[in-house]
Amino acid sequence: MTEQKPNSFRNQPDERGHFGQFGGRYVAETLMPLILDLEREYTAAKADPAFKAQFDDLLEHYVGRPSPLYYAERFTDALRENAPEGKGAQVWFKRDELNHTGAHKINNCIGQILLALRMGKTRIIAETGAGQHGVATATVCARFGLPCVVYMGKTDVERQAPNVFRMKLLGAEVVPVTSGAATLKDAMNEALRDWVANVHDTFYIIGTAAGPHPYPELVRDFQSVIGIEAREQMMKRTGRLPDLLVAAIGGGSNAIGLFHPFLDDPDVNMLGVEAAGHGLDKQHAASLAGGFPGILHGNKTYLLQDEDGQIAEAHSISAGLDYPGIGPEHAWLKETGRVEYTSIMDGEALDAFQFLCRTEGIIPALEPSHALAAIMKRAPEMDRDQVILANLCGRGDKDIFTVAEALGVEM
Amino acid sequence: MTRFSNAFSPDRAALVCFITAGDGDTAANLDALVEGGADVIELGMPFTDPMADGPAIQKANLRSLGAGTKTADVLAHAKAFRERHPDIPLVLMGYANPMVRRGPEWFAEHIADAGVDGVICVDLAPEEDPDLGPALRAKGISPIRLATPTTDGERLPAVLDGSSGFLYYVSVAGITGKQQAAIDSIEDNVARIKRHTDLPVAVGFGVRTAAQAEAIAKVADGVVVGSALVELVGEYGAEAPAQLRDLTASLAEAVHNARK
Numbered sequence: 001m002t003e004q005k006p007n008s009f010r011n012q013p014d015e016r017g018h019f020g021q022f023g024g025r026y027v028a029e030t031l032m033p034l035i036l037d038l039e040r041e042y043t044a045a046k047a048d049p050a051f052k053a054q055f056d057d058l059l060e061h062y063v064g065r066p067s068p069l070y071y072a073e074r075f076t077d078a079l080r081e082n083a084p085e086g087k088g089a090q091v092w093f094k095r096d097e098l099n100h101t102g103a104h105k106i107n108n109c110i111g112q113i114l115l116a117l118r119m120g121k122t123r124i125i126a127e128t129g130a131g132q133h134g135v136a137t138a139t140v141c142a143r144f145g146l147p148c149v150v151y152m153g154k155t156d157v158e159r160q161a162p163n164v165f166r167m168k169l170l171g172a173e174v175v176p177v178t179s180g181a182a183t184l185k186d187a188m189n190e191a192l193r194d195w196v197a198n199v200h201d202t203f204y205i206i207g208t209a210a211g212p213h214p215y216p217e218l219v220r221d222f223q224s225v226i227g228i229e230a231r232e233q234m235m236k237r238t239g240r241l242p243d244l245l246v247a248a249i250g251g252g253s254n255a256i257g258l259f260h261p262f263l264d265d266p267d268v269n270m271l272g273v274e275a276a277g278h279g280l281d282k283q284h285a286a287s288l289a290g291g292f293p294g295i296l297h298g299n300k301t302y303l304l305q306d307e308d309g310q311i312a313e314a315h316s317i318s319a320g321l322d323y324p325g326i327g328p329e330h331a332w333l334k335e336t337g338r339v340e341y342t343s344i345m346d347g348e349a350l351d352a353f354q355f356l357c358r359t360e361g362i363i364p365a366l367e368p369s370h371a372l373a374a375i376m377k378r379a380p381e382m383d384r385d386q387v388i389l390a391n392l393c394g395r396g397d398k399d400i401f402t403v404a405e406a407l408g409v410e411m
Numbered sequence: 412m413t414r415f416s417n418a419f420s421p422d423r424a425a426l427v428c429f430i431t432a433g434d435g436d437t438a439a440n441l442d443a444l445v446e447g448g449a450d451v452i453e454l455g456m457p458f459t460d461p462m463a464d465g466p467a468i469q470k471a472n473l474r475s476l477g478a479g480t481k482t483a484d485v486l487a488h489a490k491a492f493r494e495r496h497p498d499i500p501l502v503l504m505g506y507a508n509p510m511v512r513r514g515p516e517w518f519a520e521h522i523a524d525a526g527v528d529g530v531i532c533v534d535l536a537p538e539e540d541p542d543l544g545p546a547l548r549a550k551g552i553s554p555i556r557l558a559t560p561t562t563d564g565e566r567l568p569a570v571l572d573g574s575s576g577f578l579y580y581v582s583v584a585g586i587t588g589k590q591q592a593a594i595d596s597i598e599d600n601v602a603r604i605k606r607h608t609d610l611p612v613a614v615g616f617g618v619r620t621a622a623q624a625e626a627i628a629k630v631a632d633g634v635v636v637g638s639a640l641v642e643l644v645g646e647y648g649a650e651a652p653a654q655l656r657d658l659t660a661s662l663a664e665a666v667h668n669a670r671k
């Protein structure tokens with residue numbers, strides 16, 4: 001691509017919801033009028049100080065923001081042990097795993113349920129992979145007294161049993177989806193089918209920065225609280241910006257939330273980490289590394305697909321990364337070269353998971369463990385005075401059964 | 412005269428029949444629909460993620476892909492149909508990704524060569540027309556758009572802009588195979604749409620029986636039947652053609668005579 005570098009990386013999408021050639025609104029006609037309504041309502045909400053005040057208040061007192069910025073000293077030192085002389089960057093974490101419900105997903109759910117209420121919708125649906133977004137959605141529905149239906153692939157229902165029970169405790173109905181490979185992609189298909197049949201009263205809370213416009217934009221904006229806080233905290237603590245941001249990518253919401261407020265700081269490099277599963281030559285979930293542009297779930301983006309445009313099944317040990325697509329803004333950031341993307345295999349993520357447990361006393365989710373594994377490769381190549389800031393976007397309580405099984409431990 | 416204008420005549424409604432390509436013996440199934448009296452054929456292009464379809468057509472998509480159906484096979488089925496039936500309009504219906512995978516020009520050229528008359532792309536909103544519409548129109552293929560109960564008067568012109576062949580009115584806000592809408596609402600909506608266009612309006616989603624088809628044929632230019640036919644393919648496999656012929660014949664009789 002000989003695309004010209006834009007003046008700013010922060011003013012996408014265009015008025016049609018396009019990030020360069022990506023994004024857009026590829027939905028059945030039944031949904032179009034509603035999507036246009038949502039866009040109007042979101043534009044109005046953005047300009048409404050009362051909306052922002054309510055959002056900020058809930059994030060502070062209900063979610064527990066701002067989340068801490070933490071210097072991971074022992075993690076840093078442990079990586080320096082095997083680094084060349086003078087090498088081994090400092091590693092800092094944005095601790096969104098301390099949020100209410102245990103991940104960044106709740107930031108977005110607060111924003112979207114406030115939009116649903118503004119639009120007078122009385123029923124909420126969502127899709128979920130790991131169950132983190134499902135739990136966050138069920139949580140805000142309980143908080144605001146709205147009925148909640150969560151679609152979840154049957155495979156994920158089995159491997160994320162604790163989250164299924166949490167959603168039920170919170171009063172949500174969890175519908176296991178059996179079509180396809182019964183994971184996140186199929187849950188999203190089923191949620192779209194529900195939405196088409198219930199547009200009059202139902203709001204679809206999408207869990208990542210993907211889907212038809214304006215979802216990628218509004219999810220990014222709600223998650224940008226991560227990067228906005230981190231930027232301020234970093235300046236205050238160190239008087240400088242980080243050299244490298246690192247985040248794991250499923251659909252890309254925690255990553256874009258961290259990256260977006262820094263996109264126009266040319267000295268800040270960024271690394272998005274996809275899931276390489278069993279390896280890029282085998283089954284994986286790295287749509288940028290192993291996919292091609294295509295159209296699915298309302299947007300144009302990189303997809304794992306065959307030569308006929310049939311969507312491939314993704315694989316990752318982490319249910320939250322197990323999706324054959326990626327948010328359209330990441331597709332654009334890859335093509336413009338502003339953000340670098342890499343991928344990490346199941347085994348590497350498992351090693352990083354255990355390494356963080358022992359060095360810092362933090363049990364991370366398997367999703368950010370992919371970001372940690374990428375840092376374990378990158379930090380030893382960087383100078384000691386350089387700073388890496390990673391999004392620790394979720395805690396690992398939900399994953400202990402998966403990890404035990406992978407390590408051959410019986411519980 | 413195009414094949415469409417022959418099929419939608421002013422004095423009787425047309426029967427539009429849908430089956431999924433590569434599900435069962437496609438050639439024999441298509442011939443059975445024509446023998447039964449179908450006026451227009453919609454041939455489904457299978458897709459892994461048919462998110463606007465209910466269980467019956469989802470299963471048909473998976474059966475077809477499970478049997479190894481490729482885009483090349485869909486094109487071959489279309490071409491062979493055109494050779495056997497020179498006058499019946501043939502519409503490909505499916506999702507955007509398989510249609511644009513090799514580029515819209517590639518797709519338009521190959522389906523034009525196969526003798527296809529129109530394309531229904533379920534998840535390509537008029538707002539994203541540049542992805543496929545210009546390539547189709549350049550090859551003389553009709554982009555056929557969907558209007559739904561949520562498509563209001565303000566939006567209809569955008570839906571109609573650049574479309575041709577006929578307009579497909581989706582009578583229920585929902586997925587294929589679900590409950591049918593009340594006939595009053597269908598009549599009102601078709602009348603409303605016809606104030607905006609001279610295109611024939613065909614009504615589908617949830618039509619299963621001759622009685623339903625007859626009621627719709629009184630108020631619309633065409634009646635689309637899909638899930639009920641696709642279910643027969645799923646249930647009867649190699650024996651499906653006889654079943655399809657019988658159901659199509661009963662539907663055709665009801666549709667063709669509704670206004671007598």
Ligand SMILES: Cc1ncc(COP(=O)(O)O)c(C=O)c1O
Nearest residue numbers: 132250251252253254320367394
């Ligand atoms: C903790 C955690 N991190 C990351 C993800 C991936 O989503 P995204 O890329 O939108 O942040 C998930 C999804 O469930 C998650 O639970």
